[in-house]
Each structure stands twice: as C-alpha cells, then as structure tokens.
Amino acid sequence: MITDVPGVLVGHYERLGDGWATGTTVVLVPEGATGAVDQRGGAPGTRETDVLEPENLVQRANAICLSGGSAYGLAAADGVMRWLGERNHGVRVGVAAHEVVPIVPAAVIFDLPRSDWGNRPDASFGYAACEAAVAGPVAQGCVGAGAGATVGSLKGGVGSASEAVNGYTVGALAVVNAAGEAVSYDTGRPFAADHGDFGVVWPDRPGEKPTPDRTMLNTTIGVVAVDAALSKAECRRLAVAAQDGLARAVRPAHTMFDGDTVFALATGERELPSDEGARVVTLDALCSAAARVFARAMVHGLLTAVETAGVPAYRDVWPEVFPGGESHSVDT
Numbered sequence: 001m002i003t004d005v006p007g008v009l010v011g012h013y014e015r016l017g018d019g020w021a022t023g024t025t026v027v028l029v030p031e032g033a034t035g036a037v038d039q040r041g042g043a044p045g046t047r048e049t050d051v052l053e054p055e056n057l058v059q060r061a062n063a064i065c066l067s068g069g070s071a072y073g074l075a076a077a078d079g080v081m082r083w084l085g086e087r088n089h090g091v092r093v094g095v096a097a098h099e100v101v102p103i104v105p106a107a108v109i110f111d112l113p114r115s116d117w118g119n120r121p122d123a124s125f126g127y128a129a130c131e132a133a134v135a136g137p138v139a140q141g142c143v144g145a146g147a148g149a150t151v152g153s154l155k156g157g158v159g160s161a162s163e164a165v166n167g168y169t170v171g172a173l174a175v176v177n178a179a180g181e182a183v184s185y186d187t188g189r190p191f192a193a194d195h196g197d198f199g200v201v202w203p204d205r206p207g208e209k210p211t212p213d214r215t216m217l218n219t220t221i222g223v224v225a226v227d228a229a230l231s232k233a234e235c236r237r238l239a240v241a242a243q244d245g246l247a248r249a250v251r252p253a254h255t256m257f258d259g260d261t262v263f264a265l266a267t268g269e270r271e272l273p274s275d276e277g278a279r280v281v282t283l284d285a286l287c288s289a290a291a292r293v294f295a296r297a298m299v300h301g302l303l304t305a306v307e308t309a310g311v312p313a314y315r316d317v318w319p320e321v322f323p324g325g326e327s328h329s330v331d332t
Contacts, residue, residue, distance in 0.1 A: 011133030012144030079126030159301025
C-alpha cells in the first residue's frame with residue numbers, strides 16, 4: 001500500500017446512503033515531500049498544480065487532496081489546508097510558527113450522478129479525511145473519493161499497492177473512475193491482471209455487460225509515492241510513468257471524457273546514487289515500478305468495490321472470484 005512508504009499517511013471520509021455517494025481521500029506528508037503532477041485526458045478538475053512545475057518556487061507539498069464532487073469537490077482542499085495550518089505545517093511566510101501556507105494540490109473525479117444534486121464534498125470532508133489519516137493499512141473500495149466512482153460499466157473505487165525496488169519503496173493510491181473498461185467481458189480478467197498476485201483465481205468465462213445509465217464524464221486520479229530523494233523534474237518522470245500503469249489497466253485511457261491526473265511525492269528518506277549513470281538507472285527502475293504499482297492499485301480498486309447507487313460491481317458479474325465472499329450493495 002502507499003503507506004508502506006515511510007512518512008505517508010492516508011485518510012478517507014465519505015458519505016454513503018440517504019442521497020449521498022461521494023467522499024474525499026487525503027494523502028498526507030505533513031512535513032513536506034517533493035511533488036510533481038502529470039495530467040492527461042480532456043476533462044481535468046484540478047487545483048494548485050502549477051505550483052508543482054519544476055521551474056516554480058515551492059519545492060514541497062504537504063498533502064494531496066483527491067475528491068469526488070467534480071469541480072465543486074475542490075473545496076475539500078480548504079479543509080485540508082485548515083487542518084495542516086492548525087498544526088503549523090506549510091511554507092513559512094512569517095516569523096511566528098503559525099504563519100504558514102500549506103501546499104495542497106488537489107484533483108477531483110466526476111461522480112455527481114451517484115448522489116442527489118447538491119450533495120458533494122466541501123471543506124468539512126477534507127478536514128475529516130485528515131483527522132482519519134493513518135500510516136497503517138489503507139481502506140480500499142467504496143471509501144473516500146472512491147465512494148461514487150465508476151469504471152466503464154462497473155463500480156470503481158479506491159485501490160492501493162506498493163513494491164520494493166533496489167532498496168526503495170514505491171507505493172500508489174488510485175481512485176478508479178475511468179470512462180474506459182477495466183476488464184475484458186470475454187474472459188472476466190482485468191486488463192492489468194498480470195501485474196501482481198491478487199490472491200484470486202480469475203474466471204474464464206464471458207460476463208454480461210451492464211448497461212450504465214449515466215453521463216460519460218469520469219477521471220481517474222491518484223498518487224504515486226517513493227522514499228527516494230528526487231528533484232521536482234525527477235518526480236514528474238515518476239508521475240508520467242504511473243500514467244502508463246493507468247493506461248495498462250483501462251481501455252481506452254486518457255479520453256476526452258477523462259481528466260486523468262497523477263501526482264508524485266518523494267519523501268527524501270533515501271538518496272539516489274551520486275554517480276550520474278547509476279542515478280539515471282535507479283530512477284528508471286523507480287519509474288518502471290511506478291507504472292506497475294499504479295496498475296495494481298487500479299485492479300484493487302475494481303476488486304474491492306461493491307454495488308452502489310445501482311451500479312454493479314465486478315463481484316456481481318463474476319462472483320466466483322470471491323468464494324465465500326458476500327456481495328452487498330450500498331443504496332443512496
């Protein structure tokens with residue numbers, strides 16, 4: 001999971017039921033981490049992404065806010081800023097300890113049809129997600145920003161994964177909400193099934209494809225993190241590579257209906273080799289891992305989701321993949 005990277009915390013807050021199916025997920029690095037972003041697709045919803053460009057002044061972010069609610073949900077980042085500011089985390093702009101400006105880039109998914117109109121995340125969601133943040137195992141599925149997510153014809157959700165590479169740890173968290181499909185209906189296998197051991201036996205039969213009654217506006221968003229000391233430009237390469245993992249997991253990817261946005265965070269716990277050639281080789285290995293872990297996170301988001309607001313989940317179409325696992329739904 002992304003919290004396998006030391007110093008990274010994750011918190012979720014969502015509302016499900018009574019006309020709600022949306023939420024917010026926060027990836028916290030309170031002391032700051034070098035940040036970058038890569039955005040693909042034709043329908044982005046973002047905030048404070050320009051600050052992450054390599055040529056700009058601020059070098060470190062304190063959190064990444066991922067939220068439902070389309071552009072309205074960007075307000076959740078206000079609550080994240082308040083939580084960090086109350087704890088004196090941010091860029092110091094004055095003499096007193098509390099005179100800081102927290103750096104909280106954010107991105108949103110389109111999930112408005114899953115809730116009654118007007119039910120969307122606000123600043124209280126971001127603050128509550130911070131209050132819930134932990135360094136341990138990350139809840140997956142219909143939690144946080146994944147509460148109202150869909151992927152193609154199925155329910156999407158939050159997924160996370162990590163791996164060790166050359167002594168470093170690379171982790172990812174994805175909010176799976178793509179316009180494209182994440183699974184082949186001819187076989188029942190997710191497109192990125194070969195990117196890890198998911199502890200299941202994949203089906204080998206066609207599935208009946210649900211007919212979604214929804215607006216084709218989506219966006220997969222997420223974060224890839226590493227405990228290496230990287231520059232902002234090197235972080236950007238990590239985010240670019242993670243987008244490759246997204247493209248392996250859904251077909252098609254980066255459409256005009258998606259605003260796919262992946263952030264990268266480097267906590268700086270471990271230095272890269274000082275030799276230029278060895279540094280490039282190490283960075284390349286980290287980028288390759290970023291693609292793999294983001295693809296795996298996408299599959300976890302698919303597998304852990306449950307039916308919500310009438311959108312069936314993977315487990316409803318291929319229940320045999322989850323022997324003894326009870327399928328359930330969330331009504332809104």
